[in-house]
Amino acid sequence: MPGNLLVNGIVLSSMPIGEYDKRIVLLTKEAGKVAAFVRGARKPNSPYVGISNAFIYGEFELYRGRSSYTVNKANAIEYFTSVTSDIDNMMMGSFFLEVANYYAQENADEKMRLLLLYRALQVIGKDGRDLELIRYIYELKTMIINGEYPNLFECKNCGTGDELVMLSGNLEGVLCNQCKSGDKSGIMLSKSTLYALQYVAGSDIKKLFSFELKPDIREEFIDVVKRLEVKYMNHEFNSVEFLKM
Numbered sequence: 001m002p003g004n005l006l007v008n009g010i011v012l013s014s015m016p017i018g019e020y021d022k023r024i025v026l027l028t029k030e031a032g033k034v035a036a037f038v039r040g041a042r043k044p045n046s047p048y049v050g051i052s053n054a055f056i057y058g059e060f061e062l063y064r065g066r067s068s069y070t071v072n073k074a075n076a077i078e079y080f081t082s083v084t085s086d087i088d089n090m091m092m093g094s095f096f097l098e099v100a101n102y103y104a105q106e107n108a109d110e111k112m113r114l115l116l117l118y119r120a121l122q123v124i125g126k127d128g129r130d131l132e133l134i135r136y137i138y139e140l141k142t143m144i145i146n147g148e149y150p151n152l153f154e155c156k157n158c159g160t161g162d163e164l165v166m167l168s169g170n171l172e173g174v175l176c177n178q179c180k181s182g183d184k185s186g187i188m189l190s191k192s193t194l195y196a197l198q199y200v201a202g203s204d205i206k207k208l209f210s211f212e213l214k215p216d217i218r219e220e221f222i223d224v225v226k227r228l229e230v231k232y233m234n235h236e237f238n239s240v241e242f243l244k245m
């Protein structure tokens, strides 16, 4: 049904179309992922020049045509310039956009994913932040939002929440000290690493990026997320090759 739709969201991608237009993909609070045309966005005096690029967070009024949306009005609220002005931050940010774009769905509730992306873009722009750690926190929380991840809080075998010491070899859950001998391919987890994994799984997105880890725990945490990524994300993102890690 034709009509207008007002959405708040981040531009995930922006592609030139024809001579002057663009097609943008938005991750929105109101309607999940939405693709829209921006007519005349590439004309130098267009009012859309500043709002039709990736990374911009803003308010967009979309006209719903028969088969597509067109941007009627737009108001940029945040540009994430500390991300786009630094090459390493920008590469990491591009990876985050690509991940969000891959998993987000149209007409779905993507508020958590939007909030995760928004926070991640805010923190990668801050001085002295551990980009690699932020990346793996972002990936793990993405798996949680997708609903595909191991239960990190109870032993997969007996259900206890105490003395969890191992990630099962099939990566489907954790095992307690009593049950660990039944899994020959399991991966031993230190208490701190398990706690970090549980923290990411359970914590509010606003507090998600607030921790740092000691070097050995950091290494173990990243190793576990890399293994989970292979099993639960199982997709090759193009922007990964530009990351220095």
Ligand SMILES: [Zn+2]
Residues within 6 Å of the ligand: 155, 156, 157, 158, 159, 160, 175, 176, 177, 178, 179
């Ligand atoms: Zn057990």
